[in-house]
Amino acid sequence: MPADSSQNFPFDASVLDQLACPACLGALRLDGARLVCVACGRGYPVVDGIPALIAERAEDPRH
Numbered sequence: 001m002p003a004d005s006s007q008n009f010p011f012d013a014s015v016l017d018q019l020a021c022p023a024c025l026g027a028l029r030l031d032g033a034r035l036v037c038v039a040c041g042r043g044y045p046v047v048d049g050i051p052a053l054i055a056e057r058a059e060d061p062r063h
């Protein structure tokens with residue numbers, strides 16, 4: 001398999017523009033292999049290249 005640094009992203013980062021936090025509709029940014037809402041700070045896992053934007057699965061930083 002050829003080395004390709006773009007493969008470090010688990011999915012196409014360009015779709016971030018079309019995604020929003022399901023909890024507050026804030027913008028999302030990539031943080032490693034997950035998405036983090038810039039507004040409320042919740043984190044969402046990316047499973048098999050698909051962002052799991054489910055409020056119930058969010059990692060609430062205020063725990």
Ligand SMILES: [Zn+2]
Nearest residue numbers: 021024037040
């Ligand atoms: Zn949010």
